Amino acid sequence: MASGAATTVDGSVFSISTVHPDIIQTHILTQLDGPTLAAAACTSSYFHSLTRNEKLWQEICASAWPSVKDPRVQTLISMFPSGHKSLFSDSFPVLDLQRPQSKHTLDSLPSTTELISAVDIFYENNLLFSKVKETETVTGWFQFPPFRIDLLGEKELVPTPISVAGESDVLLKQLEDKLSLSWIIIDSSGRKAVNLSSRWPVSVEQHWLTREVQVKYAVIVAGDDQRWGSFSTREFVEFEILVTLGGKEGGEMYVKEVCMQMKDMEEKNLSGRDSLVIIQNCIANGKRKQGKRDEGKHKYKEFRVRKTEKKDRKQKVERFLNIGCFSGFIAFCSFKLWVMLLYSICNYSAS
Amino acid sequence: MASSSSSSSTQVKKITLKAADGKHFEVEEPVAMEMETVKSFFVGNEDAMKDMVVPLLNVSSEHMPAILDFYRNHSEFRKRTPPPPAEEVKAFNEAFLENKSDEQLMEMIMAANFLNTKELLNFLTEAAANRIKNKSVEYVRAFFGIENDFTPEEEARIRAENEWAFDGLDED
Known part of the structure; x- marks a missing residue:
């Protein structure tokens, strides 16, 4: 082969316009991140077939979320339409569900028996914590009480390299900048997934007495009740993920609680059954988009403004109703008095 | 040789x-x-x-x-x-x-x-x-010298599948 090539190349003009496909496949595609690999898939049918390689996406998913390497999750992913690529395009982009869904869509959601959470917490690109948890969704234990998934056992503590020293403002800022969290939820029946975390904290607060720090991640989505528009307390709902960290001055912090809940616009917890419908709706119908880092925080702030407005409006309505009730009561009383009077007059005249 | x-x-x-x-x-x-x-x-x-x-x-x-x-x-x-x-x-x-x-x-x-x-x-x-990294489809095409052999319908479908990847791209 070499000698054949030598005769043709020797003396002729040397030019290379395209790189060998195997170099692209084994050396370049393997170094791309998910979004770029998705862009490469759209360039030509050949690239499209190259990027369908399950292994490429498996690597990308495993490095983004070590938790998905769990055999339980792997089994579920193998049932996804495009395997790890589906998982990535479902769970990497930010969930965006601002439009209400019709009652019909919500009713037609498949029935699920289990939600699988795959959670990863990173501090400055180093994995702190990774866990897979199954939550059954059929029994009354799940359906009726407030929805809540706890990842840590009662006395379970996860060590971190974050040291508690110096100004607490600095510590909180550090956590806000560096502590990221991903919470992928897979519906055991739907062959789809969704990420219900804002990735970056929307707020970091320290308890004034216990000095424990609560880092909050939140995603705001359209709720299941849009009938009364802005009067509904579930026009929008909030997935709230709380990470509680403790630690003594001079030592290192530890994670003592990681939990997810769902709240309506009056901060009331939704029941398991109601939450499940919304989660399934997010998985099936939520748009996915590649969000900017501060977007989650921005949306959360907007949500808080909306909540306050709603509260004000509600108070006004209540005041109005109170006045209405009171005048109604007065009217009723005077009417009753009048009837009683009439009755006694009749009685009197009859006797 | x-x-x-x-x-x-x-x-x-x-x-x-x-x-x-x-x-x-x-x-x-x-x-x-x-x-x-x-x-x-x-x-x-x-x-x-x-x-x-x-x-x-x-x-x-x-x-x-x-x-x-x-x-x-x-x-x-x-x-x-x-x-x-x-x-x-x-x-x-x-x-x-x-x-x-x-x-x-x-x-x-x-x-x-x-x-x-x-x-x-x-x-x-x-x-x-x-x-x-973070570039548009057109940029990647030009970079590798790839010829687009999709039909318009195919391309639209594949782009829709990967739509999530396209906002927040860098300038070419």
């Missing part, structure tokens, strides 16, 4: 390499041995070393000086104790890629592949991957 062995290496252990366009390069033996392709040329053929010209069929003479420079520097980095600071290596690598067009980068990737040197190939392919 190499029929014309005209070059003479009087210096201590120098090897003559011939680029695809016929130009000759005299290279110190350890540097030449960084290239697996050249190394394999001499395996079991030690006598040939002195006066043989090694033809490099896929390497243009345009890129030879830069490639040899990379080998020299990186082998020096590897030998040095204590190892050089990361900044020094980074600075060299950045300077190496500076002013290199996409096309030149591609040609060098082909050369590194032919010369069978993992270090250079990994370095260059990583640079290529970085250049297309």
